[in-house]
Amino acid sequence: MSTPTLVTISGSLRAEATNRKLLAEATRLFGDAEVIDADLNLPLYNGDDEEATGIPAAVQRLADLIKGADAVLISTPEYNGAPSGVLKNALDWISRTSDAPWQDKPVAIMSAAAGRSGGEKAQMLLRSFLVPFQPRVLAGPQVHLAASYQEFDDNGHLKGELYVETLQALMDKLKAEIAR
Numbered sequence: 661m662s663t664p665t666l667v668t669i670s671g672s673l674r675a676e677a678t679n680r681k682l683l684a685e686a687t688r689l690f691g692d693a694e695v696i697d698a699d700l701n702l703p704l705y706n707g708d709d710e711e712a713t714g715i716p717a718a719v720q721r722l723a724d725l726i727k728g729a730d731a732v733l734i735s736t737p738e739y740n741g742a743p744s745g746v747l748k749n750a751l752d753w754i755s756r757t758s759d760a761p762w763q764d765k766p767v768a769i770m771s772a773a774a775g776r777s778g779g780e781k782a783q784m785l786l787r788s789f790l791v792p793f794q795p796r797v798l799a800g801p802q803v804h805l806a807a808s809y810q811e812f813d814d815n816g817h818l819k820g821e822l823y824v825e826t827l828q829a830l831m832d833k834l835k836a837e838i839a840r
Contacts, residue, residue: 664730664838666690669698671736671747671782678772678808679735681816682827686733686770688817689824690831696729698722698750705752719753726754727761730838731768732795738773738782743789751789762793766837768830770803772811778804796837801829 668683680697687695702718703709715723726732736743754761769786771779783802790797803826805811811819818824 663692663694664835665694665696665728667696667698667725667729667732669700669732669734669747669750671700671734671744673700673746677737678805678812679737681812682735682770682772682803682805682808682818683733684816685812685818685824686735686768686827686831689828690834696725698725700746700750702750702753705749705756710756715753715757719750720757722750723754723757723759723761726765727759729765731766731834732762733768733770733834734786735770735772736779736782736786738771738775738777738779741781741785743782743786747786748789751793755793760793762790762795765795766834766840767795767797768834769797770805770827770830772805772808774807774809776806778806778808780804798830798833798837801826801833803827803830 670679672679736747769783771783773779813819
């Protein structure tokens with residue numbers, strides 16, 4: 661098998677977001693791959709703007725990245741019991757593009773959040789948001805990184821052995837799904 665291309669999507673725009681760190685750990689554990697970090701700095705979806713000027717170039721680039729990837733990894737924070745607005749906005753914009761970029765695409769979902777549940781509700785909702793796109797979302801193992809601000813060492817690696825084992829199992833399943 662050739663080197664797979666993975667697109668990572670962080671639901672947080674912050675440069676030092678724990679969701680970005682979790683995605684970096686996931687791709688490190690995945691192993692040899694070309695990794696492309698998606699940019700969710702997109703305009704807010706507005707149907708009037710779309711009608712007037714079409715799909716923004718940044719949105720089309722994101723859709724094309726997803727379409728061309730072998731798999732997508734998404735990590736979301738949990739804000740008020742849901743995925744971030746930034747992530748939902750990106751999904752709404754992508755739904756307006758042609759070529760169904762998510763169709764049959766292997767997708768691994770994870771979450772990192774400050775709270776005790778580690779983003780469990782956000783992940784559940786994110787899974788439902790993806791249903792209309794018909795990707796191959798992995799059922800698990802689910803990675804919910806609770807109190808995420810204290811779960812990484814100075815090198816950005818996960819400290820908890822259980823989290824590392826679970827994330828490794830998810831990446832192993834993603835490899836198998838890509839090969840399928």
